Amino acid sequence: MHLLISTLVNYLMILMAMAFFTLLERKILGYIQIRKGPNKIGLAGLPVPFADAIKLFTKELSFPSSSNLLPFTYTPILGLSLALLFWSLYPFSSALYFPLYGALLFLCISSLNVYILLYAGWSSNSKYALLGAIRSIAQTISYEVSMALILLSTLISLFAFNLVSIASNQMSSTSFILPPLFIIWFISSLAETNRTPFDLSEGETELVSGFNVEFSAGSFALIFMAEYTNILTMSLFTSIFFFGSIPFILFTDISLVIKTMFFAFLFIWVRGTLPRMRYDKLMNLAWKTFLPLSLSIMIISMSMMILI
Template sequence: MLMLDIMLIFLGMIILIIGILIGVAFLTLLERKVLGYIQIRKGPNKVGFMGILQPFSDAIKLFTKEQTYPLFSNYLSYYFSPVVSFILSLMIWMLIPYYFNFISFNLGILFFLCCMSMGVYIVMVAGWSSNSNYALLGGLRAVAQTISYEVSMALILMSSIIMVMDFNLMKFEIYQNIWFIFMMIPLSFCWFSSSLAETNRTPYDFAEGESELVSGFNIEYSSGGFALIFLAEYSSILFMSLLFILIYLGGYELSFFFYFKISFLSFLFIWVRGTLPRYRYDKLMYLAWKIYLPLSLNFLLFYMGFKIMLMYKYF
């Protein structure tokens, strides 16, 4: 019986990974299409019907190109950074609140925060081990950026946790008779903005600042290494969209409406990229420390008081 359970869990993981990779492939196609129409052009439309096979063409091209590496790089850490980054981005997906034959996390949010915090080490090591000035600058900027917004990001999450009084993501669906976004509109906007910074997306893509850092921390990566970094980033975008739904938009149910919500949030990530210019670096620091942090602390105190008031009322 135990062997059967292990096999079912393993099969579930394989299906999950395949689903994530296909989702990431078509998310890149959606991004290129949306950015194309924002810039009044077509986007990919040649490979397959309306460009639908373009992601598979890109994947084959990237993974069959020659793998190069800088002569003076720290080879092992340079080579394994993208691999660890990709594995970490897949590990976070174990948090999906499955109802059958899968892992149930009682401390899922803590696991999420640990994995997200690990991501910055990978960017830092990738930048340092490349032995390039531009890559090192990108890595250092990613570290400073992460320290700035992850403090307020955890505090924004705390307000939702106080309302549910549990770290298990399945409990968020049970308690959301009224979606939390209606009770926490400012916090949900702050969370979405922090998600953009977490996934290194415009307007907070300082680790990948193309205009001043020549692609940033990943400049020395080519072919497979670059593809793995790329996959990790887009996998994180999909997961942050899912997490927003779990925490603020009523939770997880396998229906058309759920897929519409996750598609719309992924579209928002792309829309922001096509609309906003890159933020100035010191402005992000100001935003994180002087706006998001006080705001999240004030809301945390408010919801703690609200929860205590409810407990006294019913008990």
């Protein structure tokens, strides 16, 4: 019972964090573009996320007549469920349960996100949605290969799979030992979460919103929530894997939260700064640059560990 309550509170808190992260993004993008963000509703626009949620979930939910109804209905729910499942791995100090191989479980769960894109495009039974899903799947798989190799290199250098031990006992930051790994990881995280300059999964000018073009109202809201939850997830795991605890300073939940907020801010900063990449350049970056570089770094890391 205590584990169930702890899990439910954990999920509720991340949903609240995701809601206010959307408000933070709109505020920061407003100042980047020299304009005001949302500020009309309540105090400084704070109730805006709740107003958006009420608006989306009270709209009429439409189903295309030719869609595959069952997967079309449950795909957004499954997408948000996977996004929340990541937060079962959150290594806070008062958790009741810690997965022993949390880093490997992170890889397993992240690989399932491809199926959400596939089912969303296929179940819509629309050519535009299917083309958008195929393009999104190609992008996600391409960058997942590099991300897996980067993570393996990091785990080899850390000698651990338990996220709690990685976050609390890491005596030196991996980002300072292997800076190219951190740079490739962060860029791949942008591609994995479909963020600028890699937001080609939802390129409005080319695909009219891509794989989710047929989703509306509550279904679209669930996909939207899953996307922003994944941004916070990647910020969290970037903090754990590449910016561990500082020597002689005990690991605290507050320091992890601050680092996660910093990387979430970087996601917004990149969106307000960089233009969208061309698709062929995006794929070339994954297969001709990141893959050879991450493979080379992994071989070097393994060689160093063997010699040591």
